Amino acid sequence: MANHKSAIKRAKQSQGRRLRNRSAKTTLKTLEKKLRAVKEAGGENSDEILRKNQSALHKAAKKGIIHKKTASRKISRLFKFMNA
Numbered sequence: 001m002a003n004h005k006s007a008i009k010r011a012k013q014s015q016g017r018r019l020r021n022r023s024a025k026t027t028l029k030t031l032e033k034k035l036r037a038v039k040e041a042g043g044e045n046s047d048e049i050l051r052k053n054q055s056a057l058h059k060a061a062k063k064g065i066i067h068k069k070t071a072s073r074k075i076s077r078l079f080k081f082m083n084a
Contacts, residue, residue, distance in 0.1 A: 024065045050082055
């Protein structure tokens with residue numbers, strides 16, 4: 001465990017960031033599963049969910065939760081899946 005005051009603060013900040021990032025990644029996975037389920041069921045509002053998914057991926061990349069190219073790759077694959 002950290003002994004210096006600054007190291008203790010850094011450990012607390014790291015823990016908070018880790019939890020926030022984990023929550024955001026879970027949200028991304030949930031959105032993707034929802035989109036795939038709607039597409040398989042033949043839902044009409046799949047375009048709206050696709051746009052929400054795209055927006056969430058861009059925001060996550062902007063905040064550094066996932067890499068920029070990872071977001072682009074996932075978006076590309078989702079559009080490919082929707083157009084298939």
